[in-house]
Amino acid sequence: MSGISVAFGGVSALSDVSLTVEPGQVHGLIGPNGAGKTTLFNVACGLVRPSAGRITWRGRELRRLRPSQLSKLGISRTLQGVGLFAGLTVLENVMVGAHRHAKAGFVSALLALPTADKDDRLLRERAHAALAELDAEGYADRYPGSLPYPVQKRVALARALVADPDLLLLDEPASGLSEDEMHELGELIRSLSARMSVLLVEHHMDLVMRVCDRITVLDSGEQIAAGTPAEVQADPLVTEAYLGDAVDVEADAAELARTDGGTHA
Template sequence: MGPLAQPTPTAGSTALDRTTAGAPSSRLEMTGISVAFGGVTALSDVSLVVEPGQVHGLIGPNGAGKTTLFNVACGIVRPTAGSMTWRGKPLRRLRPHQLAGLGISRTLQGVGLFPGMTVLENVMIGAHRHARAGFASALLALPRSDRDERELRARATAALADLDAEGFAGRYPGGLPYPVQKRVALARALVAEPELLLLDEPASGLGEDEMHELGELIRRLSGRMSVLLVEHHMDLVMRVCDRITVLDSGKQISAGTPAEVQADPAVTEAYLGDDVEVPAAGEPSATDGGRHRG
């Protein structure tokens, strides 16, 4: 088995092996979301609910509005209408820097790593929600700041080890293969121990074996967090998601379980193609079968 499917047990692991106090219980609700850029409507009255401990897929062709909806969930785009609720409380004027404090982590379409920082330093940034020392402590090099740095370094090292990327800790991202960079970006998101993980095309640039391992990892993660997944590889989506929302031209055209979405004639014809099948439990499947349009 590959590195994503079988993380290495590590003392003090924070990314995969550490369990939370009980099953996931936080729910993200997006209701009646509309977004207009000037005179162009990017989203029109779209709603979805990411249930606790579920993997919710968001699919559609290029221009469907899925990236816009993802950016609304991240606080990058402010909706012109609609509302969001997280942990039963409304999210108003959400900004990306607030996500970590809310227990939400995200990855980007690319990798979003800082080229001038080592792999370990990149992942440590994701662990900063666990820091207890403030800016003044770090500036004055107080003992508490030193303890924080050691703890963040340990958390980041454990997260990299979980994804079999610890050997790259001292390297710079630009010199690493793209699949390794994707692992580092995922480690940075997981080290924060989120309740909700927002994944934007995590399978892009991965080979078939790596994609299969990613699917196994996502299913494992759903035992301790919720996942909102934007992805083009339809077999991966069908295999790992509990529910799927389908967008087309900024509108929601279908929603339901993978089997329900696949049975929708409009979805089957427009997005999936007739040759994509929903794998049975435990049944292996190709990672990029069927037809998809961007």
């Protein structure tokens, strides 16, 4: 995304923000409350149309990007909430995320043709494998509403991973998780970079600093810093945005690295 600007009712939400996620990279997007993180994430998802700027994917500009296009482009996303279908089982919810790999069309499924049966079997296998990767296969036949929130988060992540995307967009995946669960999530995100790129929007600073290769920092809709975790931690503009008026850069950076970001979004 380059030169992205967004205005709502004349109020600027983003101003000339640029961000590039490289292949095999975990790229963090952080900032205090009202920084514009969610707006930029929604631009990447096609939920918000920028008033200026360009979105480019694999060298091709995406004009009028829509959420329905993401799967075919090789992009998956999670939501701040879990966004699971209450009337479908866990397995069926994950199968929904694998539909880009289906070869049979709607008519074949409607008429119960052999190609549709084969598709169903393959999608189920994919869904089981995605759940197993997240240690959630034992919940396959349960309904989301009967599961603890952290398990629902794993199911939602499995639904995004089952599409085998080239780019995974994660919106606050650590919310509602315990310290141990957050550590497991960090290990998973790092392992994912071997087969896909990740754009991570998160307010838990310890997780961001541990798993990200590069970080972009927003404040009041503007990009104030970008670089490696070490470079971002040492940037006085970043510590000032999070902690108020800077007093001692080294002390502030250490505090930023220690905080779990619980009061920041």
